[in-house]
Amino acid sequence: MTQTAERMSLIVFSGTVDKLLAASILATGASAMGLEVEVFLTTWGMMAFRKGDYLKNTRISKDFEEYGPAMMEAMQAKKAPSWMDNLVGAKEIGDMKIYACSMTMELFGIQLSDLEPIVDDVTGVAAFVERAKEGRITLFI
Amino acid sequence: MTQTAERMSLIVFSGTVDKLLAASILATGASAMGLEVEVFLTTWGMMAFRKGDYLKNTRISKDFEEYGPAMMEAMQAKKAPSWMDNLVGAKEIGDMKIYACSMTMELFGIQLSDLEPIVDDVTGVAAFVERAKEGRITLFI
Amino acid sequence: MTQTAERMSLIVFSGTVDKLLAASILATGASAMGLEVEVFLTTWGMMAFRKGDYLKNTRISKDFEEYGPAMMEAMQAKKAPSWMDNLVGAKEIGDMKIYACSMTMELFGIQLSDLEPIVDDVTGVAAFVERAKEGRITLFI
Numbered sequence A, B, C: 001m002t003q004t005a006e007r008m009s010l011i012v013f014s015g016t017v018d019k020l021l022a023a024s025i026l027a028t029g030a031s032a033m034g035l036e037v038e039v040f041l042t043t044w045g046m047m048a049f050r051k052g053d054y055l056k057n058t059r060i061s062k063d064f065e066e067y068g069p070a071m072m073e074a075m076q077a078k079k080a081p082s083w084m085d086n087l088v089g090a091k092e093i094g095d096m097k098i099y100a101c102s103m104t105m106e107l108f109g110i111q112l113s114d115l116e117p118i119v120d121d122v123t124g125v126a127a128f129v130e131r132a133k134e135g136r137i138t139l140f141i
Helices: A017-032 A062-077 A083-093 A102-108 A125-132 B017-032 B062-077 B083-093 B102-108 B125-132 C017-032 C043-047 C062-077 C083-093 C102-108 C125-132
Strands: A007-012 A036-041 A096-101 A121-123 A137-140 B007-012 B036-041 B095-101 B121-123 B137-140 C007-012 C036-041 C095-101 C121-123 C137-140
Touching: A007 A017, A007 A125, A017 A036, A017 A062, A017 A083, A017 B125, A036 A125, A062 B102, A083 A096, A096 A102, A096 A125, A102 A121, A102 C062, A125 C017, A137 B137, A137 C137, B007 B017, B007 B125, B017 B036, B017 B062, B017 B083, B017 B095, B017 C043, B017 C125, B036 B125, B062 C043, B062 C102, B083 B095, B095 B102, B095 B125, B102 B121, B137 C137, C007 C017, C007 C043, C007 C125, C017 C036, C017 C062, C017 C083, C017 C095, C036 C125, C043 C095, C043 C102, C083 C095, C095 C102, C095 C125, C102 C121
Parallel strands: A007 A036, A007 A137, A036 A096, A096 A121, B007 B036, B007 B137, B036 B095, B095 B121, C007 C036, C007 C137, C036 C095, C095 C121
Antiparallel strands: none
């Protein structure tokens, strides 16, 4: 029988700024509520955590691309924290772990040392699912 | 310890007609099954609920854009209800609440009065997560 | 009261190779962990299961389209299994069922016999939700 944990698990598949922002805000909100947060970076989501990439990433979902500049401007004007700022904050206030998908790393020839230091470790999908299924919320973003 | 509720929570991030239709059909199916439904509108999903927007929204996921016209024609030919029709129906048959994300509203300078009246209220992500984690299903759409 | 099942349910809405691959790897990982897996094919996800379509599908999320050729090459170079190979494998090692959404089939005029034989049956969204809500993880992909 599966035990139950006060945990939210996020599979971050996308690497667009708008989706990364949504993921980071969910991580922050869940951390503030006392939930453990586990983030699993895969495919394009992992690409967005390559060292230095977040500083130049201005990619917005193509479905809403025309709103991108207005969104970026609004964030600057309101001094809204970036998705990376949010993740740093979620780590500070709560219990959040960020894992890179071992299969994506192998496919794209990426090492843990190629990723931002906020990424804690590498894990496989089966191990991630094993822990996610104990949790309260699991999302594919 | 978290209590358990017969609830489905939908984070509606996207504002394309194909995804809104999927969200609305899930909301209808869950309502028919007696689940409470909570919808959390964020980012482009909230944009799609600005007053009058649904009447002119023909946006289809760019990944499948070439199927858009055939989909719209099939919906008209079969008199399939629109996503807004489905949501109105889900409210009638069940217990569905639609919330706008306070952070998105602030970022884009939108008020509750700018949104369709089907939107019940404004809420923050932490409050939404707090209720979603009690539920059975939470999806990011 | 809802009973609890060791089940993961995947709503496969998208039909791009990168998302189908992610879905198939999650299905494989969950099957390896002893979870039942239920896949619900809807909209563009169902289109990707039309007979023979997987042999010619090279569609990658437009948001990351420029990485598509490198991804395809890496998969060939490393002899990585395709998403269809993964699903066939998940069926062999575990308990996975794939259902096509009855509403999508009706809308697009598609019959079960038009779909790859890996698709087990047709079901409605309410029946799918009814079973998903008993499970541990439900994802919208």
